[in-house]
Amino acid sequence: MSTQVHSTLSEETVREISSDLGEPEWLLETRLDALSALDDIDMREWIVLGVFAIGVLWIGVYPKPLTDLMDPSIAQLAGQLSASKL
Numbered sequence: 497m498s499t500q501v502h503s504t505l506s507e508e509t510v511r512e513i514s515s516d517l518g519e520p521e522w523l524l525e526t527r528l529d530a531l532s533a534l535d536d537i538d539m540r541e542w543i544v545l546g547v548f549a550i551g552v553l554w555i556g557v558y559p560k561p562l563t564d565l566m567d568p569s570i571a572q573l574a575g576q577l578s579a580s581k582l
Contacts, residue, residue, distance in 0.1 A: 507531065 510531055514524040537545075555562055 505531065 507528060510527050511524065514527060519527075
């Protein structure tokens with residue numbers, strides 16, 4: 497089951513934006529290939545992508561749990577670097 501999620505974004509729109517920005521032809525072709533690949537993503541893949549996007553957003557908004565996990569190893573690395581006189 498494939499879902500059209502880019503109903504307002506057409507090849508014509510992509511070409512117009514690329515032309516307005518003065519992009520090279522290879523970049524336009526890359527963007528058009530990416531646009532056509534969106535047709536191949538099913539609903540389950542969109543859900544997984546959404547979950548990952550929410551996770552990335554959460555880490556960006558509230559990074560403290562992640563930085564608390566990394567703090568001891570960063571402190572140890574800093575100690576090793578200062579001891580090695582690099």
